[in-house]
Amino acid sequence: MQQSRWNVLYWAVESESFDIAEYLIKEKGMGIDVSAKYSNGKTMLHEAIRFAKLDAIKYLIGKGIDINIKDGYGDTPLHWAAIMEKVDMVRYFVEQGADVNAKSNDDLTPLHWAVLYTNLKVVRCLVEGGSNIDAKSKRGWTPLHLIAKNNRLLWRDNLSEMLETTAYLVEKGANVHAKDEDGNTSLHLAAMKGKIDVVKILLKHNADFNTKNNEGRTALYYAANNNHQELVEFAFNP
Numbered sequence: 001m002q003q004s005r006w007n008v009l010y011w012a013v014e015s016e017s018f019d020i021a022e023y024l025i026k027e028k029g030m031g032i033d034v035s036a037k038y039s040n041g042k043t044m045l046h047e048a049i050r051f052a053k054l055d056a057i058k059y060l061i062g063k064g065i066d067i068n069i070k071d072g073y074g075d076t077p078l079h080w081a082a083i084m085e086k087v088d089m090v091r092y093f094v095e096q097g098a099d100v101n102a103k104s105n106d107d108l109t110p111l112h113w114a115v116l117y118t119n120l121k122v123v124r125c126l127v128e129g130g131s132n133i134d135a136k137s138k139r140g141w142t143p144l145h146l147i148a149k150n151n152r153l154l155w156r157d158n159l160s161e162m163l164e165t166t167a168y169l170v171e172k173g174a175n176v177h178a179k180d181e182d183g184n185t186s187l188h189l190a191a192m193k194g195k196i197d198v199v200k201i202l203l204k205h206n207a208d209f210n211t212k213n214n215e216g217r218t219a220l221y222y223a224a225n226n227n228h229q230e231l232v233e234f235a236f237n238p
Helices: 002-014 018-026 044-050 054-062 077-083 087-095 110-116 120-128 143-149 159-171 186-193 196-204 219-225 229-236
Strands: none
Touching: 002 018, 002 044, 002 054, 044 054, 044 077, 054 087, 077 087, 077 110, 077 120, 087 120, 110 120, 110 143, 120 159, 143 159, 143 186, 143 196, 159 196, 186 196, 186 219, 196 229, 219 229
16 A cells, blocks of 8 residues: 555656645655655655656655665665756756765766766766766776776767867866776776777876786787777877
């Protein structure tokens, strides 16, 4: 019965029928908790983000739901707003004091997700809101590492925004020398993937082709080993 009551409240909130939601919350004997967790530890607040309902989000926050409540993966509503690329929601959460450096079970912050989805507007909003630009995941990846290593198909259609995001992060002081658990810098990872334009930006901000990882390998080794001829030629003739 509790599940069905929660479903009714969820439908009311999703459709922004707040008078019905008020009735369900206040009616004696209903016992409906707006902070209740269900599938994968998600709450109504997480779901409201998924369905792009900003008014519903504001309603739930007004009802006292924890703005930093985590789902089963450790993701907060701000994580989900970044994943869904909802700039207005990200801005709202930041303005309401959400933890911009909250970490998931994998130690990913909202900024990590914003970078993975290559949304510069979301990245800017988070950085301006105080996100740690060098935050590390459990594997030691900073946001800059993720730009360098990831091969999202979206980037093929959005290369310019990927490069703008890379430039924005380093201009804001992202550490180009930071190493992951394998001792790789973002330059190592960009060289592995043959991302010559990312490599150029990193080198412009003092990344070093001679830095070695835990195996004693340099970025140039990976460029050659992965047959990225253009990148190898650039290394010798910048």
